[in-house]
Structures are given as C-alpha cells and as structure tokens.
Amino acid sequence: MASASINEPTFRESVDHMYNRAVALMDLSPGLAEKIRVCNATYTVRFGVRLRGDMKTFTGYRSVHSEHMEPVKGGIRFALNVNQDEVEALAALMTYKCALVEAPFGGSKGGLCIDPREYDEHEMELITRRFAYELIKRDLINPSQNVPAPDMGTGEREMAWIADQYARMNTTDINAKACVTGKPLNAGGIAGRVEATGRGVQYALREFFRHPEDMAKAGLSGSLDGKRIVVQGLGNVGYHAAKFLQSEDGSKIVGIIERDGGLRNPDGLDVDQVRAHIMETGGVKGFAGGEYVEHGALLLEEECDILIPAALEGVINLANAKYIKAPLIIEAANGPVTSGADAILREKGCVIIPDMYANAGGVTVSYFEWVKNLSHIRFGRMQRRAEEARQQLVIDELEALSASLKGAWKPSENFKTQYLKGAGELELVRSGLDDTMRAAYQSMRETWHARDDVDDLRTAAFIVSIGKVVSSYHTKGL
Numbered sequence: 399m400a401s402a403s404i405n406e407p408t409f410r411e412s413v414d415h416m417y418n419r420a421v422a423l424m425d426l427s428p429g430l431a432e433k434i435r436v437c438n439a440t441y442t443v444r445f446g447v448r449l450r451g452d453m454k455t456f457t458g459y460r461s462v463h464s465e466h467m468e469p470v471k472g473g474i475r476f477a478l479n480v481n482q483d484e485v486e487a488l489a490a491l492m493t494y495k496c497a498l499v500e501a502p503f504g505g506s507k508g509g510l511c512i513d514p515r516e517y518d519e520h521e522m523e524l525i526t527r528r529f530a531y532e533l534i535k536r537d538l539i540n541p542s543q544n545v546p547a548p549d550m551g552t553g554e555r556e557m558a559w560i561a562d563q564y565a566r567m568n569t570t571d572i573n574a575k576a577c578v579t580g581k582p583l584n585a586g587g588i589a590g591r592v593e594a595t596g597r598g599v600q601y602a603l604r605e606f607f608r609h610p611e612d613m614a615k616a617g618l619s620g621s622l623d624g625k626r627i628v629v630q631g632l633g634n635v636g637y638h639a640a641k642f643l644q645s646e647d648g649s650k651i652v653g654i655i656e657r658d659g660g661l662r663n664p665d666g667l668d669v670d671q672v673r674a675h676i677m678e679t680g681g682v683k684g685f686a687g688g689e690y691v692e693h694g695a696l697l698l699e700e701e702c703d704i705l706i707p708a709a710l711e712g713v714i715n716l717a718n719a720k721y722i723k724a725p726l727i728i729e730a731a732n733g734p735v736t737s738g739a740d741a742i743l744r745e746k747g748c749v750i751i752p753d754m755y756a757n758a759g760g761v762t763v764s765y766f767e768w769v770k771n772l773s774h775i776r777f778g779r780m781q782r783r784a785e786e787a788r789q790q791l792v793i794d795e796l797e798a799l800s801a802s803l804k805g806a807w808k809p810s811e812n813f814k815t816q817y818l819k820g821a822g823e824l825e826l827v828r829s830g831l832d833d834t835m836r837a838a839y840q841s842m843r844e845t846w847h848a849r850d851d852v853d854d855l856r857t858a859a860f861i862v863s864i865g866k867v868v869s870s871y872h873t874k875g876l
C-alpha cells in the first residue's frame with residue numbers, strides 16, 4: 399500500500415478524463431462536448447458563527463454543473479477536506495447519474511469544510527442553519543431550482559434543519575418541504591430514503607449476478623450467496639449495503655475498513671456488531687470478532703470476490719491499483735477509483751460497476767421524496783382503494799373456484815391477508831428503486847455488449863448518460 403502518486407490527476411480531472419474517453423467514441427460536436435463537460439458555476443461562501451465565546455469562520459461551496467434540467471440536485475457534504483475541485487467533480491457526477499437513472503434533474507453538489515465530530519449538536523445546528531441561510535438567499539436551495547440531499551457527514555438531522563430554515567425564510571411557499579430531500583419521515587421524508595443508497599448497491603449487484611455473461615467477464619459465477627466482500631467505510635452507504643448483502647443475500651463480509659484501521663475475518667464479520675462497536679468506541683480497533691489491521695487501506699488489496707469502496711474518492715489510485723485482487727469492484731462511493739487506476743484495473747480484467755450507476759439509489763429515492771412533497775400526498779394513498787377493490791375481485795374469484803371444486807382446494811388465510819394488505823409506501827419505494835436499478839443496468843449493459851469499442855461499464859454508462867443530456871439539449875432546441 400502506498401499513497402496516491404503526484405502524477406495522479408485531481409478528482410475533477412479524473413472525472414473529465416473518463417468523460418473524454420466516452421466522448422471520443424461518440425458522434426458529438428466538440429463544442430457541445432465541452433459545454434456538457436464544464437461546470438456552470440460554483441459559489442464559495444465564507445461565513446462566521448459565534449461559538450464558544452468567539453467568532454469562527456467556515457468555508458462552504460455549492461456547485462451547479464448542469465442546468466439542462468431543473469431543479470438541479472446533489473448532496474451536501476460536511477468534511478474537512480472539502481474543496482472546489484471536489485464539489486465540482488461531485489456535481490458533474492450528479493449530472494451523469496441523474497441522466498442515467500432518468501431522474502429529471504441537473505447536477506449539483508455542496509460542501510462545508512468542517513469536521514462534524516468537533517462540535518456538539520447545538521453548535522452543528524447553528525452552523526448548518528447559517529450555511530443553509532447563505533445558500534437559500536441565492537436560490538442555491540429551492541424546491542424548483544436546487545434541491546440538496548445528505549452526503550458524507552450529513553444525514554436526516556441536517557436535512558431537517560435545512561428544510562426548517564427554508565420554511566422560515568419562505569413562509570408562503572406551499573412546496574417548501576421539497577427544498578431538500580433525505581428528511582426524517584415526520585418532517586416530510588419518505589420511507590426507505592435513509593438506506594436507499596446502500597439498498598441500491600445491493601440491487602445493482604443482484605442485477606449484475608443475473609447475467610452469467612457479465613459475471614464471466616469478472617471470472618465469477620453463481621450467486622451472491624457466499625461471495626467474499628471487503629467494504630471500506632461503514633457509514634450510511636457502506637453499512638446498509640454490507641448489512642443487506644450479508645443478511646439477505648448470504649454474502650460474507652470478510653473485511654471492513656474504517657478511519658482508524660481495518661478488520662479481517664475470513665469466516666465473516668457481523669456487520670451490526672461492528673457498527674455497534676464503532677458507535678460505542680469511535681472506531682474498529684478492539685473489536686473482538688476479527689483481526690485488527692492498523693493500515694486499514696491494505697485490506698483494499700485483500701483476496702475477495704467483491705470490493706465495495708464506500709467512503710472517499712481516490713482510494714484506489716496509481717499507487718495501489720496493481721495490487722488490487724478483487725475481480726469485481728462496485729463504486730458505492732463517488733470517485734473511489736482514479737482515472738489512472740481505472741486503466742490499470744481494466745487492463746487486469748477487473749470489472750468496475752461505476753459510481754454514477756452504483757450509488758444512484760440515493761438520488762432515485764430522493765426523486766420519489768421530492769415528488770411526494772410536491773404532490774402533498776403519501777405514496778400509495780390514492781391508489782389504495784382501487785387496489786383493494788381489484789384484490790377483492792381476485793379473492794372472490796378464488797373463493798368461487800374453491801366452491802366449484804367443492805372445497806377440495808381453497809386459498810389460504812395467509813394468502814388472503816398478505817394479498818389484501820397491499821403495498822405501503824416502503825414497498826412502493828423499494829419496487830420503484832429496484833425497477834430503476836434494473837433498467838439503468840440494462841441500458842449500460844446493452845452498450846457494453848453491443849459495441850466492440852466499449853470494453854467497460856463506466857464508458858458504457860457515460861455514453862448512455864451523455865446521450866440523454868444531449869437529447870434534452872435537442873428537445874430544448876439547442
């Protein structure tokens with residue numbers, strides 16, 4: 399293991415290299431290719447908050463990459479190393495991600511340079527509200543223009559503060575709740591949003607494992623059951639992905655990498671127990687159910703079937719790419735593989751399920767939440783009566799069939815109660831997410847298999863999504 403080399407491009411340059419690689423295979427005018435690639439605008443704000451008897455200054459960003467569709471959408475990250483290059487790279491990825499999964503948004507992203515662990519809850523509320531105030535004033539948070547969501551270091555709590563701040567500053571906006579997604583359920587959120595990105599990673603892997611031809615490209619076969627997985631980052635995305643893959647698909651989590659080191663256990667680590675240990679102690683060190691590895695990033699190079707980087711960008715780079723043994727990488731994080739590492743891994747035959755697809759579950763369910771807020775009605779509420787009436791018809795038919803068979807067969811009570819229960823909001827969200835992840839995979843896959851000049855899923859994903867951005871430009875007559 400070594401740190402990234404000085405020859406490594408920045409995150410934004412890395413995204414641009416990958417974009418250019420796809421554009422070279424497309425029939426696009428250089429001018430239009432350039433227009434789509436560049437970031438439209440980045441707003442930098444420095445603001446002060448009175449804390450602990452003194453004034454503390456913070457720096458934040460909101461970047462808008464593309465407004466080919468509005469509102470633009472993208473998370474807000476709270477981390478010490480946030481900078482303009484990073485938010486612009488993340489905003490660009492949002493454009494391509496939304497296009498790929500057909501969420502009708504342009505791309506945006508925000509960030510605040512802060513280590514949230516240094517502040518208590520009250521201080522975090524003051525800081526978050528003040529940052530939100532600065533962005534709301536400039537329509538960089540607005541239901542019809544720019545809709546943030548959680549990202550690294552933020553979650554439901556911060557989104558609730560932001561929504562409340564917007565509502566206070568826009569008391570007559572009936573759609574105020576739609577100014578941000580990822581809110582708690584009782585503050586206008588939607589069932590299943592917290593785990594949506596991790597759930598999407600699981601659905602993406604399930605879809606990949608439905609295609610023997612695709613598995614063969616990675617030298618894999620069979621199902622997710624028993625597959626050895628290493629995950630980096632046991633936060634929102636990594637925890638949910640690992641938990642669902644372990645408890646619902648039978649995969650084995652053989653490695654977990656966190657800030658303070660890693661854990662290894664060839665027999666499998668209990669994800670919930672590791673998470674509880676992190677919550678209690680702040681790290682993985684001292685966890686009894688696995689071997690502690692001080693240089694956690696070394697576990698990226700561990701023998702396994704699937705590697706899930708779910709923390710930071712640039713963790714698989716020119717320095718360690720050649721040591722990566724996983725035949726399949728799914729980019730739960732944004733930009734975990736640099737463009738240089740991507741080339742090395744492709745050469746080695748490693749299959750990479752790219753970030754713009756792999757972690758699109760979050761924005762997909764955010765889209766559902768935004769629609770729910772604008773329609774002012776819970777998902778499923780309108781359909782419920784009609785659905786119940788149709789279900790009763792089926793039960794009546796089955797009862798009649800049972801009578802004609804003189805009771806030799808009849809529908810079980812369990813069937814009747816389960817069937818009549820119908821789909822609630824969570825079921826609708828999950829099925830909508832599953833459908834989205836399947837359809838987006840199919841669109842990437844078709845390009846991957848149909849074209850001799852496309853040998854990886856990332857290039858295929860870029861070709862599909864750039865194509866969708868281009869057609870929305872054309873629709874506007876541009």
Ligand SMILES: NC(=O)c1ccc[n+]([C@@H]2O[C@H](COP(=O)([O-])OP(=O)(O)OC[C@H]3O[C@@H](n4cnc5c(N)ncnc54)[C@H](O)[C@@H]3O)[C@@H](O)[C@H]2O)c1
Nearest residue numbers: 549550551595631632633634635656657709731732757760
């Ligand atoms: N939250 C979402 O809905 C969402 C959606 C799409 C993409 N993403 C992407 O997923 C990634 C993770 O986001 P998240 O929301 O889970 O963040 P999070 O803050 O909930 O979790 C990040 C985790 O990574 C760990 N971590 C930080 N530095 C590390 C290091 N050097 N080595 C190992 N672990 C480290 C943290 O301790 C934490 O457990 C980011 O790239 C983010 O952009 C998140």
